[in-house]
Amino acid sequence: xxxxxxxxxxxxxxxxxxxxxxxxxxxxxxxxxxxxxxxxxxxxxxxxxxxxxxxxxxxxxxxxxxxxxxxxxxxxxxxxxxxxxxxxxxxxxxxxxxxxxxxxxxxxxxxxxxxxxxxxxxxxxxxxxxxxxxxxxxxxxxxxxxxxxxxx
Numbered sequence: 303x304x305x306x307x308x309x310x311x312x313x314x315x316x317x318x319x320x321x322x323x324x325x326x327x328x329x330x331x332x333x334x335x336x337x338x339x340x341x342x343x344x345x346x347x348x349x350x351x352x353x354x355x356x357x358x359x360x361x362x363x364x365x366x367x368x369x370x371x372x373x374x375x376x377x378x379x380x381x382x383x384x385x386x387x388x389x390x391x392x393x394x395x396x397x398x399x400x401x402x403x404x405x406x407x408x409x410x411x412x413x414x415x416x417x418x419x420x421x422x423x424x425x426x427x428x429x430x431x432x433x434x435x436x437x438x439x440x441x442x443x444x445x446x447x448x449x450x451x452x453x454x
Contacts, residue, residue, distance in 0.1 A: 306366060306449055309442065313363040317356065324352040347424040351432050358435045362442035365396075368450070386454060393447040400447075404440025412437060 331345035364370055377385050416430035 306446070309445075310363065310366050313359060313366070313442070317360055317363060320352055320356050320359070324349060324356065327352065344424045347422055351422070351425075351427070354432060355435050358439040359442075362439040362446070365443040366446040389454060390451050393451050397444050397447045400440040400444045405437045405444065408433065408436025408440055 327345050327348050331342055331349070334345070335341040361370075377388055380388060412430045412433045415433055416428065420429045421427060422429060422432070
């Protein structure tokens with residue numbers, strides 16, 4: 303099994319675990335709020351952090367499957383050669399965005415929050431751990447798009 307396939311399998315399993323944790327977390331919040339009449343202090347923050355991880359890792363997973371929503375009006379009208387050029391161009395722009403915004407900008411955010419020792423209010427979790435998913439998913443999307451360009 304190739305590296306890309308292993309990466310997709312790991313991401314798929316991680317996404318299932320994160321989604322399961324989110325469901326359990328929200329169920330606990332509803333139960334503690336309406337049945338116990340004493341809302342849990344950490345569930346809102348945990349749900350927010352899980353949603354960040356789910357969204358970004360989910361985007362990375364979908365990029366490997368080429369399943370993102372796309373406007374393909376130009377691609378459908380072009381011939382096969384131009385479709386390939388257009389696909390490579392779009393992949394190139396995605397790579398540039400991921401490297402500039404997600405890897406560089408996200409890396410800077412992780413570094414800054416780590417150096418400033420910022421922690422979340424309810425969980426006391428270092429925010430750098432929450433934000434590390436930004437450059438990580440940026441690297442995964444970049445890898446997937448580079449593989450797409452090479453294998454196309």
